[in-house]
Amino acid sequence: MVTGSSIRVVDLADSLHVSGETIRRDLLALEQQGLVRRVHGGAVDARQDAGDRLFQERETIRIEEKRAIGLRAAELVQDGDIIAVDVGTTALLFCEALRGKRRLTVITPSIKAALLLRQTSDARVIVTGGELQEDEPYLAGYLAEAALRQFHVKHAFISAGGIALDTGITDYNDGEVQMRKVMLQCASQVAVLADSSKMGVRAFAVVGPLRLMDTLITDAGLHSSMQQKLEQLGIEVLVAEVPVRK
Numbered sequence: 001m002v003t004g005s006s007i008r009v010v011d012l013a014d015s016l017h018v019s020g021e022t023i024r025r026d027l028l029a030l031e032q033q034g035l036v037r038r039v040h041g042g043a044v045d046a047r048q049d050a051g052d053r054l055f056q057e058r059e060t061i062r063i064e065e066k067r068a069i070g071l072r073a074a075e076l077v078q079d080g081d082i083i084a085v086d087v088g089t090t091a092l093l094f095c096e097a098l099r100g101k102r103r104l105t106v107i108t109p110s111i112k113a114a115l116l117l118r119q120t121s122d123a124r125v126i127v128t129g130g131e132l133q134e135d136e137p138y139l140a141g142y143l144a145e146a147a148l149r150q151f152h153v154k155h156a157f158i159s160a161g162g163i164a165l166d167t168g169i170t171d172y173n174d175g176e177v178q179m180r181k182v183m184l185q186c187a188s189q190v191a192v193l194a195d196s197s198k199m200g201v202r203a204f205a206v207v208g209p210l211r212l213m214d215t216l217i218t219d220a221g222l223h224s225s226m227q228q229k230l231e232q233l234g235i236e237v238l239v240a241e242v243p244v245r246k
Contacts, residue, residue: 063093065195065219068240070094073157073193073217079103081154084183085113087138087176088159090193092116098123107151109144109179112137126151133175140175148182156187158213160194162201165229168210170203177205189214196221210235 070093104123130144161171
């Protein structure tokens with residue numbers, strides 16, 4: 001039985017006329033790509049279920065794509081830049097890719113990103129105030145938003161739970177969304193870091209229309225038709241190449 005974003009192994013096997021073992025093997029491959037999450041008796045759409053995952057779990061999903069996106073995003077940063085960095089697993093890998101950059105000033109609500117930057121660079125790191133979240137290592141709320149409003153940055157590097165042509169930039173956590181809205185307002189240039197599994201996804205809360213981002217950095221899974229439509233809107237699309245393992 002298919003229920004929105006979930007399906008059972010037995011139903012897939014019946015409809016495709018293959019064995020349950022074949023279906024389970026294929027679901028395992030899809031899970032390794034971050035497209036589904038296996039549950040007892042079947043699977044759920046990983047993109048629709050993303051908002052319910054713990055940070056530690058998301059750190060292991062589509063890791064190579066996220067790392068490649070982080071490296072590509074780091075190419076936009078010059079020594080001495082002042083930037084804002086969002087929360088999330090892709091943003092954290094972006095911070096890792098900033099090794100070697102000099103004299104950066106980085107403003108972030110992410111405790112994990114702040115600690116990483118302190119350990120790996122000479123960046124001046126400014127952490128927003130706010131309420132420490134229960135399930136993820138970042139600060140949120142009106143204090144975090146007020147702190148962000150005190151600055152103007154060259155680039156804001158934003159995460160997203162979904163990118164869709166009709167609904168725009170979306171995410172699952174409305175608290176994070178409010179912070180991203182403030183980041184958008186305080187930046188000269190906005191870069192959204194989102195792997196291709198986020199494309200076409202409409203998450204719970206709207207950050208804003210697509211025109212608010214100057215650059216989208218994603219992986220090669222982005223469909224060419226969507227890339228063309230984004231570029232027609234004046235958005236620069238940078239495709240990060242994932243290294244092929246030998």
